[in-house]
Amino acid sequence: MAKPRSAAARAVSYRWWALIVLALAQFLVVLDASIVNIALPTLGAELHLDTNTLSWVITAYVLPFGGLLLLGGRLGDRYGHRRLFIAGVTGFAVASVAAGLAASGAWLLTSRVIQGASAALLAPAALALVTKLFTVPQDRAKALGVLGAVAGIGSVAGVLLGGVLTSAYGWPSVFFVNVPVGVGVITAAPWLIARDTPGKRTSLDMPGAVTVTGGIVSLVAALSLAEQAGGTSPWTVSLGGAAIVLLTAFVYIEKFAKSPLMPLNLFRKKSVLGGNLAMFLIGGATTGLFFALSVYMQQVLHYDALKAGLTQLPLAGALVAIAGVMPALLKKLGTQRTLAASLLVFASGTVWLSFAPSDASFAIHLLGPSIVIGIGMGGAFVAGTEWAVHGVADSEAGVASGLINTSQQIGGAIGLAVLATVSSSRTRDLLSHGVAEPGALTGGFAWVFIGAGVLAVIGAILVLAVVRTSLSSLLGINPLLTKKRVNGLD
Structure with missing residues (x-):
C-alpha cells in the first residue's frame, strides 16, 4: 500500500497547480483595484453618494493596500508566507461579501478598507511563494511570467468584468464575484502549497512599520485630495508635509534597525532598484490610461x-x-532589453490612441492601439516582475515582493493624480477657447494617453541606462554597517 505523500512532496509534484491558485489570488487583488470603476455611477445612485464620496470607494482600497504592503511582506517572512497568504485571501473574501451587502456609504468604505488591508497580506505572500516553489531559473521565469501577465490582465479584466457584471446583475456583483474564487483558493492552498519555514522570530520593526505606512497613506491621500481640493489647500499641504517627514524618518529608522522592515541593502542590487523603478512607472502609466479610456468611452x-x-x-x-x-x-534578449522594448511598444500604442477623435470608430481608431498596448503592457509586467526579484535571498522574498506591489500601487496613485490634473487643465483650456464639450474632453484624454506614453519612455530609458550610483550612496547608507545586520544579500 502506497504511503500518503507529505505536503512538501505534493508541493513539488503539484507546483504548477499551486501556481494557478496563487495567480488566481493575485488576479483578485489587481482586479479589485479597477473593476469598481464602471460600477461607480450605478453604485452612487443607489447608495446616494456624491462624486467626492464615490472617489473614496477607490481610495479606501488603495490606501491600506499601498500603505501596508511592506508590513505584509515582512510578516510573511517572519510568520510564514502560506499562513499569511491564506489569512489574506480569507479576509479579502469576507470583506467582499460585506461590500456587496453594503446598505450605506460608511458600510461600503469600511469593507473596502478591509479588502485593501487583506490584499496587502496576500499579494507579497503569493509572489514570495512563487519564488520558493520554482528554484530552477527557467521554471521561475515561466512562473513569474504567468504572475506578471495575470497582473496585467487583471487591470484590463476589471474594466471588462465591471461592465458585464454591472449591466447583468447590478453593482453588488462586482464584489460577490470575488467570493467563489476566494473559497476555491482557501480550499486548495493547504493541499498544494507546503507550509514554509518562518524566519527567525526577531523583534518586529514597529517604528518602521508605523512610519512607512503613515507616510505612504499620507502621500496617497495628499495626491487624491490635490485633484479634488487643489494642490494648495490646507489638507493637501498638511498631508504632503506629513508624508515627507514620515518617509524621511522611515529611511533613518531602517538604517539603524537591528531587524529592519525593509533592509536598505536590497537597493544595492541594481535589479531590485531598476525593477521597482520600472514597476512604479508602469503603474502610473496603466492606471492613468485605463481611467481615461473608461471615461472617454x-x-x-x-x-x-x-x-x-x-x-x-x-x-x-x-x-x-x-x-x-x-x-x-x-x-534570448535578457530581462532589461525585453522590459525596455515592451515599454516602448506600450508607449507607441498610447500615442497612437491619442489621435482618436470624439466620434471614433472602435474598429478604425481603437482596435489597433488596444492590441499594441496589450502587447507592451503584458511584456512590461512580466519582465518588470522578473527583474525586481532577481537575486533576492529567500529570507527577504516577502519584503521584496511587497516592495514590487508597493511601487506599482504608489506609482498608480501618483500617475493618476498627475495625468488627471493634466487632462482637466487641457479640457478647461479648450472649453475656454470655444471648443465643444466632446472635443474638449477628447483633447484632455489625448494628453493623458500621451502622458502615459511619456512615463513608459522614461521607464525604458532608466532600464537601459547603467545605474552607476546606487541608492545606498544617495541615502548615505554605510554598506559595511548595514551588511553586518542583513544576511543573505550581496
Whole structure:
C-alpha cells in the first residue's frame, strides 16, 4: 500500500497547480483595484453618494493596500508566507461579501478598507511563494511570467468584468464575484502549497512599520485630495508635509534597525532598484490610461457599461498571447532589453490612441492601439516582475515582493493624480477657447494617453541606462554597517 505523500512532496509534484491558485489570488487583488470603476455611477445612485464620496470607494482600497504592503511582506517572512497568504485571501473574501451587502456609504468604505488591508497580506505572500516553489531559473521565469501577465490582465479584466457584471446583475456583483474564487483558493492552498519555514522570530520593526505606512497613506491621500481640493489647500499641504517627514524618518529608522522592515541593502542590487523603478512607472502609466479610456468611452463615445467592458477583449487577448512567449524572449534578449522594448511598444500604442477623435470608430481608431498596448503592457509586467526579484535571498522574498506591489500601487496613485490634473487643465483650456464639450474632453484624454506614453519612455530609458550610483550612496547608507545586520544579500 502506497504511503500518503507529505505536503512538501505534493508541493513539488503539484507546483504548477499551486501556481494557478496563487495567480488566481493575485488576479483578485489587481482586479479589485479597477473593476469598481464602471460600477461607480450605478453604485452612487443607489447608495446616494456624491462624486467626492464615490472617489473614496477607490481610495479606501488603495490606501491600506499601498500603505501596508511592506508590513505584509515582512510578516510573511517572519510568520510564514502560506499562513499569511491564506489569512489574506480569507479576509479579502469576507470583506467582499460585506461590500456587496453594503446598505450605506460608511458600510461600503469600511469593507473596502478591509479588502485593501487583506490584499496587502496576500499579494507579497503569493509572489514570495512563487519564488520558493520554482528554484530552477527557467521554471521561475515561466512562473513569474504567468504572475506578471495575470497582473496585467487583471487591470484590463476589471474594466471588462465591471461592465458585464454591472449591466447583468447590478453593482453588488462586482464584489460577490470575488467570493467563489476566494473559497476555491482557501480550499486548495493547504493541499498544494507546503507550509514554509518562518524566519527567525526577531523583534518586529514597529517604528518602521508605523512610519512607512503613515507616510505612504499620507502621500496617497495628499495626491487624491490635490485633484479634488487643489494642490494648495490646507489638507493637501498638511498631508504632503506629513508624508515627507514620515518617509524621511522611515529611511533613518531602517538604517539603524537591528531587524529592519525593509533592509536598505536590497537597493544595492541594481535589479531590485531598476525593477521597482520600472514597476512604479508602469503603474502610473496603466492606471492613468485605463481611467481615461473608461471615461472617454462612456462620456464621449456614449458606450454603455457592457460595451465599454467588451471593447477591452482585444487588449486582454494580446496580453495573454504575449505572456506565452515571454520566457523565450527573456532568455534570448535578457530581462532589461525585453522590459525596455515592451515599454516602448506600450508607449507607441498610447500615442497612437491619442489621435482618436470624439466620434471614433472602435474598429478604425481603437482596435489597433488596444492590441499594441496589450502587447507592451503584458511584456512590461512580466519582465518588470522578473527583474525586481532577481537575486533576492529567500529570507527577504516577502519584503521584496511587497516592495514590487508597493511601487506599482504608489506609482498608480501618483500617475493618476498627475495625468488627471493634466487632462482637466487641457479640457478647461479648450472649453475656454470655444471648443465643444466632446472635443474638449477628447483633447484632455489625448494628453493623458500621451502622458502615459511619456512615463513608459522614461521607464525604458532608466532600464537601459547603467545605474552607476546606487541608492545606498544617495541615502548615505554605510554598506559595511548595514551588511553586518542583513544576511543573505550581496
